Amino acid sequence: MRRRQFVAAAAASTILAPLGARVLSAAPPPQAITPDLLEAAKKEGKVTYYTAMDLSVAEPMAKAFEAKYPGIKVAVERTGAERLFNRIGQEVGSNIRRVDVANSSDAAHFIVWKRQGWLEPFLTPDMAENLPADQRDADAAFVNQRTHLSTIAYNTKLVKPEEAPKGFVDLLDSKYAGKLVKGHPGYSGTIMTATQQLAKALGWEYFEKLSKQKVLQVQSATEPPKRIEAGERAIAVDGSDYLFWMAKERGSPIEVVHAVEGTPQISNPMAIFKSSPNPNAARLLVGWIMSPEGQEFIVNLSGQYPANKLVKAKAGRPALASIKTLPEDPAEVERQADEIKSRYQRYFKV
Secondary structure, eight states: OOOHHHHHHHHOOTOOTTOOOOOOOOOOOOOOOOOOHHHHHHHHHHHEEEESOOOHHHHHHHHHHHSTTTTOOOEEEEEEEHHHHHHHHHHHHHOOOSSSEOOOOOHHOOOOOTTOOOOOOOOOHHHHHOOOGGGGTTSOOOOEEEEEEEEEEEEEEEEEEGGSSTTEEEEEEEEGHHHHHHEOOTHHHHHHHHHHHHHHHHHOOOHHTTSSOEEEEOTTHHHHHHHHHHTOOEEEEOOOOHHHHHHHTTTTTEEEEOOOEEEEEEEEEEEETTTTTSSHHHHHHHHHHHSSSHHHHHHHHOOOSSSSSSSSOTTTTOOOOGGEEOOOOHHHHHHHHHHHHHHHHHOOOO
8 A cells, every 4th residue: 555545544544533633742751660560461461563673683582571571472573664554554444453562664654653643652761761852752652662774785705895885876887787686665664764865865866777787676674685695696785784784793794885975874663552452561562672671682682773872882883973874854754655666666667
């Protein structure tokens, strides 16, 4: 379903707030993780977590939560962010109560969900104190679970360092034709967000030229890292940088490139849905993920950048502030999403 069609359909539903209505006016008081909340969560016994994060991180994170809170199982349902968005729209529109917590790599999704009144505000005292203002919604409807980048990367067995691209414009060189792989904005929120940033920085003419480079088109931002690690292509135009770094740490011949033009930065919000069938377990999961313990788990495993200011970036990774990044604008992504998909499909024929 196209983004604008989804919004129109949602507005027509009698169970939803009118399109554009401001549902919330202020964040609620922080809610502590109390023995009563823990007991209520254990009675529910489960929580369903929809995410666009790679399973190599999401499933171990779920297991760590289950070890922390025995008796509460986490059902991880992973798919591309754009499909996740459509799935939730269809479920909520049909009054199917399944999703408890959702995490997307397209921050624009949360603008829509909040506008429709679908999100349940929630903050713990730790989140209220230790999440900077730019890491949480002013009304506490959602928080940024993690930040990663969409980077260029290459296989050092197939490309010599002196022959490697230094930025996005370099990828238009004819010597890279047939050697590139990239994700798709119609499937991946990371690529949707990155495409908007690059189109603004370089113009749509850049993508028109890139489409002539015999690019191997895949869906998720999690796929280019796997394709260059396997040697199926030499260079990834884009992809989730934490997977490139994890591959390199395993000993794979991977080098990450922070483009001279700037690298797309991707926030990854998370929220509880008002229709959650397991609201107490949902609060417990969100509280744990955003706590120093949960944030450190994500950082130590994958190297994604934390939102909680008590947690430091992973040793050996460049500090986020040291990297030239492109500005992220979820509101602009929300406005342009259908146009981005349409133009991309026109150029790449997929």
